Amino acid sequence: MTGKLVSGRTIDRIRREESRGTDPGTGRPLAFGLGYELQDSIETYGPEATGFGPSGAGGSLFGCWPRLGVAFAFSPCLMRTEGLDNRSHLLLTALHTCL
Numbered sequence: 001m002t003g004k005l006v007s008g009r010t011i012d013r014i015r016r017e018e019s020r021g022t023d024p025g026t027g028r029p030l031a032f033g034l035g036y037e038l039q040d041s042i043e044t045y046g047p048e049a050t051g052f053g054p055s056g057a058g059g060s061l062f063g064c065w066p067r068l069g070v071a072f073a074f075s076p077c078l079m080r081t082e083g084l085d086n087r088s089h090l091l092l093t094a095l096h097t098c099l
Contacts, residue, residue: 014052046095058078060075
């Protein structure tokens with residue numbers, strides 16, 4: 001099967017910044033578009049500037065890189081403290097390098 005699930009126009013709308021601030025629990029920078037967390041200065045969604053998605057507790061991270069046509073999901077079974085856990089960042093950097 002080929003084709004697009006979401007139009008480029010919809011992706012552009014999702015990625016338009018609606019709010020920005022700091023997570024009060026972790027001190028991490030946050031930016032949100034329409035329903036999704038956007039890429040931030042600490043590259044939560046890897047080294048790809050177009051990255052966005054939802055992040056979760058314990059290191060979970062789900063998202064996509066629309067420019068590259070890639071989606072990803074990382075759901076670890078061992079919960080670690082945010083700020084000390086770089087598993088998803090290492091995985092996304094390796095994935096980006098492979099592309």
